[in-house]
Amino acid sequence: MPGLAKTIKGLWSLIVGLGVTGVEFFRPQLTVHYPRKEVDNLATYRGHIDLVARDDDPLTPRCIVCRKCVAACPSGCIAIESRLVGAEPGGDARELSLAPGLIVTGSHAAPPPRQKIRREVAAFHLNYNLCSLCGLCVQTCPVQSLAFSREAYLCGSSRADFEFELLERLRRRAPAGGQRAA
Amino acid sequence: MGFNWLSEPRGDYYTRHFVPTPEAEGDRLILNLGPQHPSTHGVLRVVVEMDGEYIMKAEPVLGYIHRMQEKMGEVKTWRQYLPNMGRVDYLHALAWNWAYVGAVEKLAGIEVPPRAEYIRVITCELNRISSHLLWWGAYLLDLGAFTPILYAFADRERIMDILQMVTGSRLTYCYYRFGGVSADLGEGFIQATRDFLKQFKTRIPMFHDLVTGNMILRGRCEQIGVLPLEMARRYGATGPVLRGSGLAYDTRRAEPYSVYPSLDFQVPVGVNGDAMDRYDVRLAEMTQSIAIIEQALEAMPDGPHINPDVHERLKPPAGEVYYAVEGGRGKIGVHLISDGGPRPYRVKLRSPSFCNLQLFAELAQGTLLADAVSILGSLDLVIPEIDR
Amino acid sequence: MTMTEIISHPLTKLVLGLVLILVFVGVNGLILVWMERKVVGFIQRRPGPYEVGPHGILQSLVDGVKLIAKQLVTPRGADRFLFWLAPMLSVTPVVICFLPIPFSPGLTAMDVNLGLLLILAFSGINVLALCAAGWGSNNKYALIGAARAVSQSVAYEIPLLLSVLCIAFQTGSLSLSAVAEGQSRGLLSWNLWVQPLAFVIFFISATAETNRAPFDLPEAESELTAGFHTEYSGMGFGLFFLAEYTYMIVVCSVATALFLGAHDGPFLPGPWWFVLKVYALILALMWFRWTFPRVRFDQLLNLCWKWLIPLGLANLLATALVLKLGE
Ligand code: SF4
Ligand code: SF4
Numbered sequence: 001m002p003g004l005a006k007t008i009k010g011l012w013s014l015i016v017g018l019g020v021t022g023v024e025f026f027r028p029q030l031t032v033h034y035p036r037k038e039v040d041n042l043a044t045y046r047g048h049i050d051l052v053a054r055d056d057d058p059l060t061p062r063c064i065v066c067r068k069c070v071a072a073c074p075s076g077c078i079a080i081e082s083r084l085v086g087a088e089p090g091g092d093a094r095e096l097s098l099a100p101g102l103i104v105t106g107s108h109a110a111p112p113p114r115q116k117i118r119r120e121v122a123a124f125h126l127n128y129n130l131c132s133l134c135g136l137c138v139q140t141c142p143v144q145s146l147a148f149s150r151e152a153y154l155c156g157s158s159r160a161d162f163e164f165e166l167l168e169r170l171r172r173r174a175p176a177g178g179q180r181a182a
Numbered sequence: 183m184g185f186n187w188l189s190e191p192r193g194d195y196y197t198r199h200f201v202p203t204p205e206a207e208g209d210r211l212i213l214n215l216g217p218q219h220p221s222t223h224g225v226l227r228v229v230v231e232m233d234g235e236y237i238m239k240a241e242p243v244l245g246y247i248h249r250m251q252e253k254m255g256e257v258k259t260w261r262q263y264l265p266n267m268g269r270v271d272y273l274h275a276l277a278w279n280w281a282y283v284g285a286v287e288k289l290a291g292i293e294v295p296p297r298a299e300y301i302r303v304i305t306c307e308l309n310r311i312s313s314h315l316l317w318w319g320a321y322l323l324d325l326g327a328f329t330p331i332l333y334a335f336a337d338r339e340r341i342m343d344i345l346q347m348v349t350g351s352r353l354t355y356c357y358y359r360f361g362g363v364s365a366d367l368g369e370g371f372i373q374a375t376r377d378f379l380k381q382f383k384t385r386i387p388m389f390h391d392l393v394t395g396n397m398i399l400r401g402r403c404e405q406i407g408v409l410p411l412e413m414a415r416r417y418g419a420t421g422p423v424l425r426g427s428g429l430a431y432d433t434r435r436a437e438p439y440s441v442y443p444s445l446d447f448q449v450p451v452g453v454n455g456d457a458m459d460r461y462d463v464r465l466a467e468m469t470q471s472i473a474i475i476e477q478a479l480e481a482m483p484d485g486p487h488i489n490p491d492v493h494e495r496l497k498p499p500a501g502e503v504y505y506a507v508e509g510g511r512g513k514i515g516v517h518l519i520s521d522g523g524p525r526p527y528r529v530k531l532r533s534p535s536f537c538n539l540q541l542f543a544e545l546a547q548g549t550l551l552a553d554a555v556s557i558l559g560s561l562d563l564v565i566p567e568i569d570r
Numbered sequence: 571m572t573m574t575e576i577i578s579h580p581l582t583k584l585v586l587g588l589v590l591i592l593v594f595v596g597v598n599g600l601i602l603v604w605m606e607r608k609v610v611g612f613i614q615r616r617p618g619p620y621e622v623g624p625h626g627i628l629q630s631l632v633d634g635v636k637l638i639a640k641q642l643v644t645p646r647g648a649d650r651f652l653f654w655l656a657p658m659l660s661v662t663p664v665v666i667c668f669l670p671i672p673f674s675p676g677l678t679a680m681d682v683n684l685g686l687l688l689i690l691a692f693s694g695i696n697v698l699a700l701c702a703a704g705w706g707s708n709n710k711y712a713l714i715g716a717a718r719a720v721s722q723s724v725a726y727e728i729p730l731l732l733s734v735l736c737i738a739f740q741t742g743s744l745s746l747s748a749v750a751e752g753q754s755r756g757l758l759s760w761n762l763w764v765q766p767l768a769f770v771i772f773f774i775s776a777t778a779e780t781n782r783a784p785f786d787l788p789e790a791e792s793e794l795t796a797g798f799h800t801e802y803s804g805m806g807f808g809l810f811f812l813a814e815y816t817y818m819i820v821v822c823s824v825a826t827a828l829f830l831g832a833h834d835g836p837f838l839p840g841p842w843w844f845v846l847k848v849y850a851l852i853l854a855l856m857w858f859r860w861t862f863p864r865v866r867f868d869q870l871l872n873l874c875w876k877w878l879i880p881l882g883l884a885n886l887l888a889t890a891l892v893l894k895l896g897e
Binding site for chain 2: 019
Binding site: 211220235322326327393401402552 | 610613614615616710711713714717718783784786790791792793795859860861862863864865866867868869
């Protein structure tokens with residue numbers, strides 16, 4: 001009676017199935033109860049990008065405004081505003097004023113002190129709404145000025161909530177009382 | 183006042199030729215499965231003409247999630263197109279990553295360090311397991327068993343944790359780069375993978391106990407949606423759908439790429455080509471993937487994980503290239519045409535789900551509605567991949 | 571009339587019973603929904619409802635409030651009357667089914683000698699409700715679901731009756747109290763031992779009659795989205811839901827009364843034992859639901875016509891024969 005044997009085997013399979021769920025019933029839960037507990041794998045999580053500060057100055061990003069990341073980004077998330085700064089030897093970086101009156105030509109006036117001119121980030125806009133977290137910007141940056149944050153718990157109710165100003169974030173993140181290094 | 187059917191436009195472009203013949207009018211029912219329907223797992227719409235519970239005619243309607251992936255390739259640079267690949271088939275994202283990266287490497291003649299090849303094999307196979315796991319759960323959900331998908335997710339979460347360690351993402355990976363991968367595997371990754379495989383091997387028998395042998399499941403799968411090999415060929419089916427019909431065609435073997443020739447694994451095939459065979463093939467493939475990963479972990483050499491000579495603004499020479507890899511659903515092909523510029527001239531993506539879906543109209547004809555759901559599930563479709 | 575007379579008057583007893591039953595149905599519905607969600611949670615290794623009240627015990631209450639607060643939408647082209655009649659039609663008869671159930675010798679709302687028949691008759695009305703819901707919704711999924719519901723109920727009523735008849739033959743009464751009385755002499759006097767096959771047939775048919783998985787075809791969500799109640803929102807859906815769970819209690823109560831010794835048990839008072847057994851059966855139903863895939867429609871009917879009915883008939887014949895010979 002192969003038919004009967006098959007039926008009995010089939011019925012047995014049902015009991016085996018019940019056994020599996022029955023055992024699982026008593027096993028510990030796998031759920032992480034979110035507000036009370038958090039998942040433990042955030043160390044490898046890749047959130048939106050963030051600026052990395054210079055080693056000697058927690059308030060200034062490493063960025064040299066080469067704009068390679070802007071070109072690399074497939075989604076056009078990044079927009080950088082920059083300004084030119086000249087650093088006086090041993091002095092603070094200050095905005096370079098190029099007021100025409102300052103430059104005296106053809107006279108005996110002393111030449112203006114030689115200044116090292118460089119670009120500095122004035123604002124680093126990230127539109128996280130568009131970002132696909134591909135990592136191309138991070139990979140492209142020649143001075144490792146970009147890194148992924150660990151912001152897993154972002155929420156907001158409008159698009160504007162995900163438009164970040166990374167320079168501000170960097171400044172806020174800086175250790176309390178973090179002053180510009182002399 | 184009642185509702186006047188005659189004053190309403192009946193159906194749309196796709197249902198118009200479904201209007202029943204006068205003699206059948208009244209007996210036939212035109213039913214839209216989708217675009218929002220629990221069994222289509224995405225925005226696929228199937229128009230079916232039913233006589234009672236029997237399906238007389240079925241026709242899939244596509245395009246609800248068309249995102250112009252191919253056109254996007256023409257407006258982005260070679261490298262900027264990378265993240266798109268994780269979103270074509272989000273369940274086996276790394277296979278698409280690989281197909282595109284492989285095509286560009288072939289076109290531009292970029293060499294890939296051996297370690298990177300092994301890393302690709304390991305991560306891609308892990309991703310394949312997670313893709314099959316999700317299919318397993320979702321298919322049984324289609325058949326009315328709710329619990330398996332949660333068990334599948336328990337393991338899938340672990341795979342995602344592991345892949346997150348190197349890719350940083352959990353689903354839409356963008357990990358492979360021209361000439362390698364974006365991050366090296368650390369000791370932590372290797373250890374976690376080993377642990378996972380060890381534990382996962384004990385889970386597979388549990389899966390079998392829970393449902394594979396179950397007489398209700400067998401009744402829903404055996405002799406359902408029998409796909410003859412001839413028909414599978416006619417529609418260009420690949421992957422487990424084709425292998426379920428008995429042909430051992432696996433791109434990893436048929437058109438070997440990367441280090442697969444040096445790895446020892448079998449290509450499981452079915453006999454009858456019914457839904458049960460497709461089911462068995464996928465479950466057997468998970469076991470094979472475990473074997474592949476274990477071998478690759480053993481054989482992985484030290485060295486760089488990426489070829490440092492690849493230029494950021496890559497401009498492959500003018501020409502054409504086609505590169506295919508084996509994805510969870512079948513043969514993934516990327517056809518690129520370059521005019522030597524910074525962007526591809528044309529991108530063509532061959533998605534396995536698209537071909538496999540076409541089978542459905544013929545397979546579903548004359549079956550019961552419940553069987554059609556079972557058949558649709560057994561094809562393992564990812565809708566965004568169909569529409570691209 | 572003195573107070574005692576009023577209280578012991580059958581009419582008072584009936585009204586009191588009905589009120590109590592309504593409370594019982596409501597509370598039980600809430601508890602069962604919570605219990606089901608907890609059970610499935612545990613089977614799937616997750617907590618289930620957790621946030622509202624200790625261990626989420628108030629979750630179903632809150633859900634009920636949400637359902638009540640929701641707008642009642644009548645779909646365009648629906649038959650208003652049938653559409654809203656259906657949910658009420660599905661709940662009311664189920665409540666009546668509770669009347670003859672013997673929770674304990676003294677705790678029976680209405681002890682009629684045709685109790686079994688009453689339950690079977692009134693539970694049959696449920697099909698009508700599903701049918702009305704399916705037809706009235708003007709929705710194709712609902713219609714198919716209703717068609718399934720009708721053929722399923724019609725088919726499974728037969729084996730259900732056949733298995734019940736065995737017990738009726740044996741006790742010679744259609745009164746549930748009498749059946750319960752017959753098995754109040756300890757574990758070994760339960761009908762389960764005499765009629766194991768009838769019990770199995772009854773339980774399978776009851777699962778099918780209540781549209782519980784794996785026989786939940788009228789609302790198979792992967793095929794028919796939600797089957798006959800696709801178009802219902804708010805309390806319309808809520809009533810169907812309540813009816814389903816209440817119906818589960820009814821069939822499990824009948825199974826307990828017929829086969830599991832009703833209120834028989836040591837230490838605890840009768841009603842407790844009764845409820846305990848009912849809940850154990852319901853737990854089994856939940857366990858089935860969250861383990862098995864859904865059967866196909868023709869397989870469901872095959873199971874009924876090819877297995878349950880012949881087996882039930884054979885069982886009935888054997889019972890009759892044994893009884894006759896034993897006389
Ligand atoms: S991660 Fe990708 S998408 Fe996001 S900002 Fe960087 S380059 Fe743009
Ligand atoms: S690539 Fe780096 S250095 Fe260049 S602009 Fe972007 S962040 Fe600044």
